[in-house]
Amino acid sequence: MKGKDMGAPLLAARGLRLAFGGVKAADGIDLDVMPGEFLAIIGPNGAGKTTFINMATGYLRPQAGSIAYDGHSILGLAPRAIVRRGIARSFQLPQLFTEHTVLENAALAIAARTGLWSPLARLLRPGIRAEAMALLDRFGLGPLAGVRADALNEGARKLADIAMAVALQPRLLLMDEPTSGVATAEKMTVVETLVRVLRQAGVTAVFVEHDMEVVARFADRVAVWSQGRILALGPPEQVLADPVVRREVIGIEAGSGHA
Amino acid sequence: MNRLVEPLLALAATALLVLAAWAVPWLKFVLTIALAKGLAVLGILLLLRAGQVSFGHSMFMALGAYTVAFLAPQVPEALLLLPLAVLFSAVAGLLIGLFVVRYRDIFFSMLNLALCMVFYSVLEKFYAITKGTDGIRVTPITIAGQEPGRETQEWLIFGLALVLAVGSGLLVRAYLASPMGRALAGIKTRETRLEFIGVPARRVLLFAYVLSAVMGGCGGALLAMTTRHVTPLLSYWTASGELVFILILGGAGSALGPFLGAAAYELVRVYAAALVADAWQMILGGVLLAVILFAPQGLWGIVAGRLRGRA
Ligand SMILES: Nc1ncnc2c1ncn2[C@@H]1O[C@H](COP(=O)(O)OP(=O)(O)O)[C@@H](O)[C@H]1O
Ligand SMILES: [Mg+2]
Numbered sequence: 001m002k003g004k005d006m007g008a009p010l011l012a013a014r015g016l017r018l019a020f021g022g023v024k025a026a027d028g029i030d031l032d033v034m035p036g037e038f039l040a041i042i043g044p045n046g047a048g049k050t051t052f053i054n055m056a057t058g059y060l061r062p063q064a065g066s067i068a069y070d071g072h073s074i075l076g077l078a079p080r081a082i083v084r085r086g087i088a089r090s091f092q093l094p095q096l097f098t099e100h101t102v103l104e105n106a107a108l109a110i111a112a113r114t115g116l117w118s119p120l121a122r123l124l125r126p127g128i129r130a131e132a133m134a135l136l137d138r139f140g141l142g143p144l145a146g147v148r149a150d151a152l153n154e155g156a157r158k159l160a161d162i163a164m165a166v167a168l169q170p171r172l173l174l175m176d177e178p179t180s181g182v183a184t185a186e187k188m189t190v191v192e193t194l195v196r197v198l199r200q201a202g203v204t205a206v207f208v209e210h211d212m213e214v215v216a217r218f219a220d221r222v223a224v225w226s227q228g229r230i231l232a233l234g235p236p237e238q239v240l241a242d243p244v245v246r247r248e249v250i251g252i253e254a255g256s257g258h259a
Numbered sequence: 260m261n262r263l264v265e266p267l268l269a270l271a272a273t274a275l276l277v278l279a280a281w282a283v284p285w286l287k288f289v290l291t292i293a294l295a296k297g298l299a300v301l302g303i304l305l306l307l308r309a310g311q312v313s314f315g316h317s318m319f320m321a322l323g324a325y326t327v328a329f330l331a332p333q334v335p336e337a338l339l340l341l342p343l344a345v346l347f348s349a350v351a352g353l354l355i356g357l358f359v360v361r362y363r364d365i366f367f368s369m370l371n372l373a374l375c376m377v378f379y380s381v382l383e384k385f386y387a388i389t390k391g392t393d394g395i396r397v398t399p400i401t402i403a404g405q406e407p408g409r410e411t412q413e414w415l416i417f418g419l420a421l422v423l424a425v426g427s428g429l430l431v432r433a434y435l436a437s438p439m440g441r442a443l444a445g446i447k448t449r450e451t452r453l454e455f456i457g458v459p460a461r462r463v464l465l466f467a468y469v470l471s472a473v474m475g476g477c478g479g480a481l482l483a484m485t486t487r488h489v490t491p492l493l494s495y496w497t498a499s500g501e502l503v504f505i506l507i508l509g510g511a512g513s514a515l516g517p518f519l520g521a522a523a524y525e526l527v528r529v530y531a532a533a534l535v536a537d538a539w540q541m542i543l544g545g546v547l548l549a550v551i552l553f554a555p556q557g558l559w560g561i562v563a564g565r566l567r568g569r570a
Contacts, residue, residue, distance in 0.1 A: 059455075
């Protein structure tokens with residue numbers, strides 16, 4: 001997919017602004033996400049990365065600017081209306097139904113997509129159960145299917161959270177720090193699995209990522225966030241070599257974890 | 260636990276109730292009341308699955324009861340009055356639900372309580388229509404066209420209550436295991452995630468609310484047919500408290516809990532009142548305290564624990 005720059009963007013953000021009190025979490029964000037690409041968002045904590053995802057999924061409404069998906073404005077739509085159009089997201093802090101099993105979490109997302117309003121059919125009927133198990137297996141979560149979500153470790157919770165978003169069969173998937181909390185030893189395997197699943201499904205992905213190795217290996221383009229603005233945007237080999245980016249973004253992260 | 264265990268237990272409990280009602284005739288009345296209240300409590304259980312406690316559900320019970328009392332002169336047939344009570348409580352549940360499902364936790368509880376008290380004062384104040392605190396006597400009704408004697412009539416209403424209780428229990432069980440029921444439980448732990456998988460959480464809660472209102476209305480209609488007299492006290496806040504009390508007593512872990520709790524509650528009440536006429540509330544309070552301290556999952560929790568221990 002590298003170097004893909006033709007055609008209409010799947011997601012087009014223009015001039016997004018949102019301030020919390022004096023903090024400008026978005027200070028004029030312009031970004032096109034092209035169909036099929038994997039776009040990484042990097043940048044220090046507090047730069048406004050999560051805020052961008054929140055605006056694109058209808059959780060926060062920008063004070064100015066516009067967001068179009070597939071050529072239509074999605075500004076002001078509720079999260080669930082945006083989901084139905086094909087944008088799903090996962091969360092920096094996993095948002096699972098803690099008293100449900102992992103299997104039920106996945107099954108509920110599948111049912112939400114295929115038809116929720118049947119008060120007498122079982123959630124875990126064979127069709128949904130099979131699809132949910134297949135999904136969990138692809139994420140390596142099969143053995144944990146019967147475990148309650150609040151009993152999972154951080155890494156598994158993260159994966160289950162992403163699996164729920166994938167279960168919705170989105171065209172665009174926004175992932176907020178998918179690898180934070182995943183043990184360093186498993187990180188590459190987890191990302192490889194994830195990327196394989198998404199490429200197979202032809203999903204366009206935007207992911208916030210702190211690990212530059214992951215970014216360099218899997219992103220088609222990188223957007224560098226800083227204080228509510230996009231500092232740089234381009235292919236990873238170019239952006240990650242940029243001295244300003246190295247000093248202002250990566251330098252901070254290498255020096256002190258990430259502040 | 261095996262999926263058949265609860266239906267089998269329900270079957271056994273039904274047989275036991277029939278046996279008890281047959282062996283001790285005056286128990287029939289007490290047990291019918293218990294089943295009627297159990298129905299309303301089952302409605303509260305639904306909402307509790309979403310983490311919400313309604314402290315006003317007796318308003319739907321009162322609505323069902325007054326529907327019967329008002330319409331009995333024009334429609335003196337139990338099998339018509341019940342659907343009418345269902346209809347009215349469904350409409351009321353929808354209208355009130357549209358408002359209260361916007362709120363959560365203590366606000367949800369207190370709004371229900373407030374509306375329940377409003378309904379109480381309406382019943383109490385409009386004497387010309389409701390006969391105020393005197394209440395309304397329920398005129399004689401037929402059951403399936405029959406006008407049986409008193410004894411047979413009691414059996415028929417008891418049977419009707421049993422059928423409705425078992426039917427609702429099975430319905431609730433299926434519903435709670437359905438996508439909608441599991442989404443309802445999701446409201447308790449991660450309501451925002453529901454929205455992000457495309458589920459309108461409020462509508463999910465509204466459906467449960469209407470269902471719970473219908474069960475309250477059904478219970479109230481049965482209550483009116485059994486006691487033959489309705490008063491505004493049905494919608495007094497203590498009546499709502501009583502329903503929540505029964506749920507805690509019986510346990511919310513199964514659709515059997517409400518009926519277990521209601522039977523225990525009514526029996527303790529009758530026997531305690533007979534033993535120590537002016538201290539029965541104290542005995543009930545003691546029982547509830549014991550349940551909360553030693554069996555926080557209620558009577559059903561004790562039963563389920565026994566079953567698990569055996570399996
Ligand atoms: N709901 C909110 N209310 C107030 N301030 C917020 C809110 N969300 C984000 N912020 C602030 O906006 C800035 C950007 O936050 P965020 O988008 O979470 O950053 P990032 O994800 O890049 O770490 C931070 O200073 C944060 O404190
Ligand atoms: Mg963030």
